[in-house]
Amino acid sequence: MQTLTIRADETIINQLVAIGKILASSANKSFEMLEQGEDYPIYDDGKTMEQRIADYKADIEAIRRGELETYPLETLKAEMEKW
Secondary structure, three states: OOOOOOOOOHHHHHHHHHHHHHHHHHOOOOOHHHHOOOOOOOOOOOOOHHHHHHHHHHHHHHHHOOOOOOOOHHHHHHHHHHO
16 A cells, blocks of 8 residues: 655645545545545455455465465565565
């Protein structure tokens, strides 16, 4: 997830919020989270949280059985440092 910081007067910020609301409503999304300042990701895959948790648990079992490859932490850190 990335963060965008905008320095502007209140008028521009209000216009950006209005544009965001229009985009969110046209995409059939709820904009209430942004208005409240909460930082929750919006998923587009249509899955419920229970389905996501079941997927994560299935991945954990696949990792334990050696069927799913994972990156060692040091490899992941090295990749991130390249960015």
